[in-house]
Amino acid sequence: xxxxxxxxxxxxxxxxxxxxxxxxxxxxxxxxxxxxxxxxxxxxxxxxxxxxxxxxxxxxxxxxxxxxxxxxxxxxxxxxxxxxxxxxxxxxxxxxxxxxxxxxxxxxxxxxxxxxxxxxxxxxxxxxxxxxxxxxxxxxxxxxxxxxxxxxxxxxxxxxxxxxxxxxxxxxxxxxxxxxxxxxxx
Amino acid sequence: xxxxxxxxxxxxxxxxxxxxxxxxxxxxxxxxxxxxxxxxxxxxxxxxxxxxxxxxxxxxxxxxxxxxxxxxxxxxxxxxxxxxxxxxxxxxxxxxxxxxxxxxxxxxxxxxxxxxxxxxxxxxxxxxxxxxxxxxxxxxxxxxxxxxxxxxxxxxxxxxxxxxxxxxxxxxxxxxxxxxxxxxxxxxxxxxxxxxxxxxxxxxxxxxxxxxxxxxxxxxxxxxxx
Numbered sequence: 283x284x285x286x287x288x289x290x291x292x293x294x295x296x297x298x299x300x301x302x303x304x305x306x307x308x309x310x311x312x313x314x315x316x317x318x319x320x321x322x323x324x325x326x327x328x329x330x331x332x333x334x335x336x337x338x339x340x341x342x343x344x345x346x347x348x349x350x351x352x353x354x355x356x357x358x359x360x361x362x363x364x365x366x367x368x369x370x371x372x373x374x375x376x377x378x379x380x381x382x383x384x385x386x387x388x389x390x391x392x393x394x395x396x397x398x399x400x401x402x403x404x405x406x407x408x409x410x411x412x413x414x415x416x417x418x419x420x421x422x423x424x425x426x427x428x429x430x431x432x433x434x435x436x437x438x439x440x441x442x443x444x445x446x447x448x449x450x451x452x453x454x455x456x457x458x459x460x461x462x463x464x465x466x467x468x
Numbered sequence: 469x470x471x472x473x474x475x476x477x478x479x480x481x482x483x484x485x486x487x488x489x490x491x492x493x494x495x496x497x498x499x500x501x502x503x504x505x506x507x508x509x510x511x512x513x514x515x516x517x518x519x520x521x522x523x524x525x526x527x528x529x530x531x532x533x534x535x536x537x538x539x540x541x542x543x544x545x546x547x548x549x550x551x552x553x554x555x556x557x558x559x560x561x562x563x564x565x566x567x568x569x570x571x572x573x574x575x576x577x578x579x580x581x582x583x584x585x586x587x588x589x590x591x592x593x594x595x596x597x598x599x600x601x602x603x604x605x606x607x608x609x610x611x612x613x614x615x616x617x618x619x620x621x622x623x624x625x626x627x628x629x630x631x632x633x634x635x636x637x638x639x640x641x642x643x644x645x646x647x648x649x650x651x652x653x654x655x656x657x658x659x660x661x662x663x664x665x666x667x668x669x670x671x672x673x674x675x676x677x678x679x680x681x682x683x684x685x686x687x688x689x690x691x692x693x694x
Contacts, residue, residue: 320625419607422478423579446681448684449684452686453610
């Protein structure tokens with residue numbers, strides 16, 4: 283895994299922000315992994331971006347917190363992040379990847395409404411991170427595949443962003459493109 | 469004479485989400501257009517979403533068009549199918565070794581987008597015509613039309629210098645690309661849109677933009693003025 287120190291720094295900052303319940307900072311920290319996720323396209327790095335983004339949502343929203351098993355789930359989630367930090371500090375990448383997998387199992391073990399809530403948070407986090415990777419210049423299909431979502435979800439979400447509005451994306455003048463279209467359909 | 473056009477998955481999903489699929493049968497019938505898709509696109513627009521409740525309706529609408537042969541697979545013999553697969557893999561490989569960060573090539577395209585480009589190449593060899601492709605997503609279009617802009621965009625987003633193997637640019641320079649917005653504009657001009665509302669064109673263009681067509685507001689404003 284490349285740039286292990288960068289990941290470790292992000293995880294430590296996440297832990298700090300967690301104590302202050304600073305979900306806005308945690309959200310932005312998850313974006314800082316996206317450069318690396320877009321380059322490496324390593325499933326574990328992508329999962330980590332999703333785990334951190336989802337954490338910001340778990341802190342932000344109040345609705346889950348009255349659910350049975352919430353306290354246990356949340357403390358296990360926090361411990362999971364701590365274990366990831368320890369694994370990276372010891373340069374134990376195998377353990378780090380094991381902890382990423384443990385996070386998935388944590389959610390799998392849930393049941394009832396809480397499971398539905400958390401799965402929904404994770405699904406939305408996947409789409410959010412996919413949109414960020416698409417913004418980075420990776421194609422829509424490639425991005426959807428990396429994140430394990432459908433193009434239907436991504437196209438809808440990406441449409442709300444400004445990806446088409448940046449000047450560099452205007453590759454030929456619109457009059458010329460319309461002329462091409464008129465020529466095709468004459 | 470029939471004009472062939474290749475559709476990527478994005479524009480079909482977009483038209484489905486905006487309830488604009490009815491322009492395709494009209495265009496096929498009145499303008500003698502044959503809309504073609506690859507097997508990768510069929511998987512993305514019909515086979516896979518048919519199993520997801522949230523997207524099932526949209527997928528079924530597209531399946532109806534496929535069953536009615538409004539959108540088709542290209543008629544290729546076995547040799548051409550093999551050639552298509554090889555060309556698709558070659559394009560994917562070239563696209564994914566065109567841009568490089570400090571130490572790693574950026575994998576920017578997947579099989580589906582490459583297959584649409586490959587089909588255009590195969591059909592060009594067969595018909596001696598440059599078969600256009602309708603693509604809404606930004607990366608493939610930029611790679612074909614202005615790869616230097618794409619390199620610059622990648623550099624900005626990754627906050628690092630991106631090196632390009634510029635000899636690869638030639639592989640992508642000859643494709644003819646339009647988006648769902650230009651398709652809708654033509655449908656509007658030809659009277660295939662069932663609305664007399666003076667703002668309908670603007671509404672359609674924004675509808676397509678907000679469901680994933682990579683078009684700027686400035687471009688939309690210019691189209692409306694035309």
